[in-house]
Amino acid sequence: MAQTTHGVGGVSFDASKRTWPNEINVLLALVLITLVFEVLNRMDGGSFLFNTRANVDAIFNEQRINIILLQVAITGIIALGVTQVIILGGIDLSSGSVVGATAMIAMSFAQTAVVNGNPNPKAIFGDWAMDLPVIVPIAVGLGCGLVAGFINGFLVAFTRIPPFIATLGMMVSARGVAKWWSNGNPISFPTESYASLSNGDLLGSLTFGLLSWPGQNPAVVFVLLAVLLHLVMVYTVYGKRCYAIGSNEDAARMSGINVARHKVLVYSIAGMLAAVAAILLTSKNLTAQAGMGVMYELDAIAMAVIGGVSLAGGRGSIVGTVIGALIFSVIISGFTSIRLDAYYQEMVKGAIIVGAVVLDQWRQRRRAARS
Amino acid sequence: MSDIILKTEGLTKHYGGVHALQDADFELRRGEHVAIMGDNGAGKSTFVRQITGVEQRTAGRIWFDGREVNFAGPIEAREAGIETVFQNLALADDLDVPSNLFLGREKFLLRLGPFSILDRRAMRQATQAALTKTGVKIPNLSNTIRNMSGGQRQCVAIARTATFASKLIIMDEPTAALGVRETAQVEGIIRQIKAHGEPLILISHNMRQVFDLVDRIVVFRRGRIVANLRKDQTTGEEVVAYITGAKTQPELEVVA
Numbered sequence: 168m169a170q171t172t173h174g175v176g177g178v179s180f181d182a183s184k185r186t187w188p189n190e191i192n193v194l195l196a197l198v199l200i201t202l203v204f205e206v207l208n209r210m211d212g213g214s215f216l217f218n219t220r221a222n223v224d225a226i227f228n229e230q231r232i233n234i235i236l237l238q239v240a241i242t243g244i245i246a247l248g249v250t251q252v253i254i255l256g257g258i259d260l261s262s263g264s265v266v267g268a269t270a271m272i273a274m275s276f277a278q279t280a281v282v283n284g285n286p287n288p289k290a291i292f293g294d295w296a297m298d299l300p301v302i303v304p305i306a307v308g309l310g311c312g313l314v315a316g317f318i319n320g321f322l323v324a325f326t327r328i329p330p331f332i333a334t335l336g337m338m339v340s341a342r343g344v345a346k347w348w349s350n351g352n353p354i355s356f357p358t359e360s361y362a363s364l365s366n367g368d369l370l371g372s373l374t375f376g377l378l379s380w381p382g383q384n385p386a387v388v389f390v391l392l393a394v395l396l397h398l399v400m401v402y403t404v405y406g407k408r409c410y411a412i413g414s415n416e417d418a419a420r421m422s423g424i425n426v427a428r429h430k431v432l433v434y435s436i437a438g439m440l441a442a443v444a445a446i447l448l449t450s451k452n453l454t455a456q457a458g459m460g461v462m463y464e465l466d467a468i469a470m471a472v473i474g475g476v477s478l479a480g481g482r483g484s485i486v487g488t489v490i491g492a493l494i495f496s497v498i499i500s501g502f503t504s505i506r507l508d509a510y511y512q513e514m515v516k517g518a519i520i521v522g523a524v525v526l527d528q529w530r531q532r533r534r535a536a537r538s
Numbered sequence: 539m540s541d542i543i544l545k546t547e548g549l550t551k552h553y554g555g556v557h558a559l560q561d562a563d564f565e566l567r568r569g570e571h572v573a574i575m576g577d578n579g580a581g582k583s584t585f586v587r588q589i590t591g592v593e594q595r596t597a598g599r600i601w602f603d604g605r606e607v608n609f610a611g612p613i614e615a616r617e618a619g620i621e622t623v624f625q626n627l628a629l630a631d632d633l634d635v636p637s638n639l640f641l642g643r644e645k646f647l648l649r650l651g652p653f654s655i656l657d658r659r660a661m662r663q664a665t666q667a668a669l670t671k672t673g674v675k676i677p678n679l680s681n682t683i684r685n686m687s688g689g690q691r692q693c694v695a696i697a698r699t700a701t702f703a704s705k706l707i708i709m710d711e712p713t714a715a716l717g718v719r720e721t722a723q724v725e726g727i728i729r730q731i732k733a734h735g736e737p738l739i740l741i742s743h744n745m746r747q748v749f750d751l752v753d754r755i756v757v758f759r760r761g762r763i764v765a766n767l768r769k770d771q772t773t774g775e776e777v778v779a780y781i782t783g784a785k786t787q788p789e790l791e792v793v794a
Contacts, residue, residue, distance in 0.1 A: 403655055410632055410633055410637075414633065418629055418641070421613075421628045422641040429652070481632035
């Protein structure tokens with residue numbers, strides 16, 4: 168046996184193979200991209216992040232930052248679920264449609280009976296479904312997400328069809344449900360308590376008035392969920408199993424992990440997170456439409472991939488996805504700030520998604536070449 | 539407690555019309571290291587797959603640790619105390635060393651079903667103890683398996699078997715894909731296992747390795763056990779003759 172500096176039978180430690188946390192690179196990218204937009208705006212006499220209007224007393228451009236945060240929050244909550252699914256070695260294409268279906272169904276249980284002295288013109292059900300306590304639409308909404316996610320997970324785990332196909336089916340079907348629910352009509356005029364889910368001051372309630380951030384409940388919920396899920400992924404056996412199944416499903420099975428059951432659980436949680444996004448979105452907009460959440464699944468996947476979640480499974484983190492979500496939204500807002508036409512924005516968004524996947528492939532190849 | 543840890547009688551496996559394993563009678567004593575040799579397709583891996591419950595046998599009986607067993611799957615076999623290092627390393631590449639060692643049998647601080655909180659410190663300490671026991675040094679336990687060499691991976695896979703109080707360790711060609719230095723490391727671990735008095739079944743093609751490490755050599759040929767040889771009473775030439783079929787043992791007396 169070879170005697171090395173580390174002891175008998177030792178395998179010497181190669182410092183060059185030490186892994187630099189990928190999240191640092193993603194964070195640097197965020198800072199860099201923000202700087203680029205700041206410079207581009209300055210060249211135009213404006214500012215990306217800072218207030219430039221003399222008649223407004225503020226340091227930051229609060230309007231823009233609020234828009235970025237709302238975008239990050241709604242799609243980001245979906246991305247938190249998608250992150251877990253991708254780490255598991257799967258994919259979830261259904262989340263945008265689940266947002267649509269959940270929005271319609273939850274909203275129909277959140278309507279108020281009287282609007283400006285008249286009966287609610289958009290009423291879906293009879294009087295029995297009017298002015299229900301806010302817990303009812305929340306429970307119904309989460310239930311919708313749970314059912315959709317459970318079906319996804321069940322199909323993936325037990326029929327062994329590729330996750331791409333299973334969730335593609337759900338993507339089409341859930342959108343069908345969203346349109347069928349009210350024959351395509353929008354559902355509006357929620358109760359005050361439902362409207363306050365997004366527009367109230369959750370941070371104020373949670374901190375007993377010490378802090379206050381009215382109208383930014385989606386961002387508060389996003390941060391709370393991100394912290395919770397980060398802890399779950401890092402410190403509980405749930406996260407360990409996600410990474411294990413994603414990196415070597417056979418090894419996970421041989422180790423005694425109930426792979427099928429865990430997949431159902433992860434897809435169900437992803438479905439419920441899409442439902443949370445739907446509830447916050449309808450509460451924010453005070454209306455639900457069958458077309459809500461179109462393409463959100465791709466935005467969420469893009470956020471995860473930009474944040475370093477590998478489509479091959481087994482790699483990535485909630486922290487990465489949160490930064491990825493910020494990058495995604497900064498780019499979209501940035502293009503608006505330099506007055507890039509909306510059509511170009513769509514094209515660029517497509518390029519970002521493809522670019523992120525190319526980057527992921529490149530990272531994988533580089534890793535393979537090193538080891 | 540008998541002296542025999544594993545015993546099979548008439549162990550048979552047919553894949554359709556193919557008789558992959560025919561009437562295998564095998565015995566392993568506590569603390570004994572036995573090599574299984576034979577040409578490709580001789581039935582070595584089939585034999586191991588029946589013992590470890592990866593496949594269900596066609597016929598025959600198995601006794602392990604004093605009682606007759608019928609493992610429904612590899613997990614049951616593992617719970618009974620049979621640890622197997624498979625050729626295709628059952629490791630999760632993106633997890634670190636302690637996570638791999640404790641995959642599927644984690645230690646917990648707090649049990650909350652699927653959200654049970656891991657006792658990372660205890661698992662790390664147990665990992666260090668297991669690596670010390672097997673003589674493996676991996677300086678950075680937090681490194682993922684992906685960033686390790688083939689030898690390091692194999693060492694982790696083997697250390698996993700030593701972490702838990704296993705009663706029998708089976709290794710299917712543990713050094714097949716390794717270089718000279720890494721092979722030496724794995725062989726060092728096998729000597730450690732011998733020193734701890736744990737029984738081992740080693741499948742190997744490497745004659746030098748087999749003569750270095752084990753007490754007894756069992757030769758498979760065309761699905762049957764054709765020779766059962768004490769290492770100190772045989773030679774490489776004789777083993778090769780049995781493997782190729784040039785020589786046959788008329789009566790298999792149990793040699794001890």
